[in-house]
Amino acid sequence: MNREQAKALVEKYNRGLATKEEKVWLENWYLQKSAYLFLEDHEIDFNKIEAELKSRIFNYAGLEVQIQQTKHRSLWLRIAAAAALLGIVSGLYFYHQHTTVKKIQQSELVQDVAPGGNKAILTLANGKTITLSDAKTGVIIDASSLKYNDNTAIIPNTGPLAQASGSDLLSPHAVAMSLQTPRGGTYQLRLVDGTKVWLNADSKLEFASNFGENRQRIIKLNGEAYFEVVKDKHHPFIVRSGVQEVEVLGTHFNVNAYTDEKAIKTTLLEGSVRLHTTGQGTTANRVLKPGEQATFAGNKISVAQADTESVMGWKEGLFIFHDADVPTVMRQLSRWYDIEVEYSGAIPKDLFTGGISRESNLSTVLKMLELIKIKTKIVQTETGRKLIVNP
Incomplete structure (x- = not known):
């Protein structure tokens, strides 16, 4: 495809007229040509592309990038803009600080890795477990039944499991339940009070089948979750993660409390x-305002303005990185693709800004990482697949 054909196809996409096949073809073309793609400003309105990008991926991936002033800056920004546009189709785009643009040999992939999906296990008070349907997106807990968020039944109306779970839910007393997602899994939950929870990969939420007459609505979180809490000034909602508690009356917030992260981060x-x-x-107390993030580490709480795009990207089906280091990127990829990460030498010190669709196969992500000089390969071990990151 020559430059005029590329220009025409990109403009066709901008007008929403490209077919699914054309979008896929455009993605493949970009991955091959992105290392030396150059389009003059008069050929394509990049301001329009920027606006399209922001609206099409839920305003979570802006094009504002801080890059060292070099003779490559203008070229790279154009490439980044085109990459971002194509990222809507292919599922990813990256900006790399201090980047010079070169063609890079692709890594040999032993095998591809599919993205995660809707996976979770619901554990009842009696210890019975239910593997939830991967064709559904969420579960609803109410006083008398368990059902998916499309109102279909989770369990049959008769049988030992139905009788056991029914007795648990009908109990006037609050009984313990849990929802757990594996690596590569995500699921939604609506609690008995109407509070909505989105659970990220490799996370566990412990909660009560009903809050009864308890003064507080207390749940426990290990991992990451986003909450939309129903207001009830007489019954504060408490999220416990280790030694941290978040108390709310009714609000929207995200808690990242993975044990392999250095800090617990709460974003309002x-x-x-x-x-x-x-x-x-030691004891610490802080009150957050909208747009703030609290970081709890070393028994201290620090508060700063939140990067809400990065924080909320996972809920919208995206990885969003703003000046993220390689280990941060790899930890998120490891959880979502359920793959072990190993560094064969010194850990690269690159910082990244960009986005990756969580619906992309891992190979697509790795191809883009190659364009910014991160070489990787996937190997099969006795315990599973491993992603090797080379310096």
Whole structure:
């Protein structure tokens, strides 16, 4: 495809007229040509592309990039804009700080790895477990039944499992339940009070079948989840993650409490929350305002303005990175693709800004990483697949 044909196809996409096959073809063409793609400003309105990008991926992937002023800057920004546009189709785009543009040999992939999906296990108070349907997206807990969020039944109306779960839910007392996603899994949950929870990969939420007459609505989280809490000023909603507690009356917020992360991060999008921590004889309390993020590490809480695009990308089906280092990127990919990551030498010190669709196969992600000089390969081991990152 020559430059005029590329220009015409990109413009066709901008007008929403490209077919599915043309979008896929355009993606493949870009991955091959992106290392030396150059389009003059008069050929394509990049401001329009920028606007299209922001609206089409839920305003979570802007094109504002800080790159060192070099003779390559203008060229790279054009490439980045085109990459971002095609990222809507292919599922990814990356910006690399201090980048010079070169063609890079692709890594040999032993095999591809499919993205994660809707996977979770619901555990009842009696210890019975239910593997939830991967064709559904969420589960609803109410006082008398278990059902998916399309109102179809999770369990049959008769039989031992139905009788056991029914007795649990009909109990006037709050009984413990849990929802757990594996690596490569995500699921939604609506609690008995109407609160909505989105659970990220490799996470566990412990909650009560009903809150009964309890003064507080207490749940426990290990991993990451986004909450839209139903307001009830008489019954505060408490999220416990280790020694941290988040107390709310009704609000929207995200908690990242993975054990392999250095800190617990709580990000407030709407409303107000109070953080309370106790550990090693110390106590800390902070109140967050919308747009703020609290970081709890070393028994201390620090508060700063949140990068809400990066924080909320996973809920919208995206990885979003702003100045993220390689280990941060790899930890997220490891959880979603359920693959072990190993560094064969020194860990690259590159910082990345960009986005990756969580619906992309791992090979697509690795191809783009190659364009920014991160070489990888997938190997099969006795315990599973491993992603080797080379310096």
